[in-house]
Amino acid sequence: xxxxxxxxxxxxxxxxxxxxxxxxxxxxxxxxxxxxxxxxxxxxxxxxxxxxxxxxxxxxxxxxxxxxxxxxxxxxxxxxxxxxxxxxxxxxxxxxxxxxxxxxxxxxxxxxxxxxxxxxxxxxxxxxxxxxxxxxxxxxxxxxxxxxxxxxxxxxxxxxxxxxxxxxxxxxxxxxxxxxxxxxxxxxxxxxxxxxxxxxxxxxxxxxxxxxxxxxxxxxxxxxxxxxxxxxxxxxxxxxxxxxxxxxxxxxxxxxx
Numbered sequence: 001x002x003x004x005x006x007x008x009x010x011x012x013x014x015x016x017x018x019x020x021x022x023x024x025x026x027x028x029x030x031x032x033x034x035x036x037x038x039x040x041x042x043x044x045x046x047x048x049x050x051x052x053x054x055x056x057x058x059x060x061x062x063x064x065x066x067x068x069x070x071x072x073x074x075x076x077x078x079x080x081x082x083x084x085x086x087x088x089x090x091x092x093x094x095x096x097x098x099x100x101x102x103x104x105x106x107x108x109x110x111x112x113x114x115x116x117x118x119x120x121x122x123x124x125x126x127x128x129x130x131x132x133x134x135x136x137x138x139x140x141x142x143x144x145x146x147x148x149x150x151x152x153x154x155x156x157x158x159x160x161x162x163x164x165x166x167x168x169x170x171x172x173x174x175x176x177x178x179x180x181x182x183x184x185x186x187x188x189x190x191x192x193x194x195x196x197x198x199x200x201x202x203x204x205x206x207x208x209x210x211x212x213x214x215x216x217x218x219x220x221x222x223x224x225x226x227x228x229x230x231x232x233x234x235x236x237x238x239x240x241x242x243x244x245x246x247x248x249x250x251x252x253x254x255x256x257x
Contacts, residue, residue: 068120
């Protein structure tokens with residue numbers, strides 16, 4: 001049975017799951033679907049087109065499903081879809097999609113810290129930590145298990161790969177490949193995310209091969225195309241190395257250097 005404050009407003013057309021807690025001054029709009037076991041602390045706003053899974057916690061001031069900050073938006077029907085077991089902290093904003101993709105996606109088991117922003121049509125994976133006041137512009141992709149530190153600004157259409165660590169205060173207008181630390185000003189490759197890889201139980205052999213892959217990409221005189229050819233020829237292929245090769249080969253904005 002849901003526990004709903006009498007000071008909350010819930011549109012009669014909204015769908016609320018079992019065992020939810022909805023605090024005072026929350027606003028839940030029409031065309032909102034909320035799963036089971038969610039907690040909305042006070043002053044949370046869920047707007048038209050919001051879809052929430054199960055077991056999420058929304059802290060005060062979060063606004064989910066607002067229309068995009070995109071001048072091409074013409075009021076088309078779109079959604080923001082959030083998975084399970086996320087912690088969405090104070091004043092986080094997540095906007096719904098546009099005609100480009102039709103939806104903004106957030107996976108499961110993420111920690112999205114205070115005042116962060118995820119813009120229209122982003123694809124935000126699972127197991128991600130996003131720090132205070134970091135901002136993703138429209139159509140950014142963040143792969144699973146990335147760590148984005150505080151006050152990071154990401155240009156539209158960029159992609160941040162999995163198992164990366166992005167230093168606080170960075171700005172990027174290029175893609176950040178898997179398993180690396182991205183740091184400095186301007187942002188650049190700053191080595192492997194060794195601590196993160198060890199915590200995730202990557203074997204020493206795989207870490208060594210990842211290191212050799214990036215040595216060819218960043219510390220040789222080869223072009224990116226030549227480095228990819230050398231990697232596929234000289235380094236034992238695994239899902240991790242294939243992830244790097246596919247990511248770099250398909251990058252539309254180019255990888256950070």
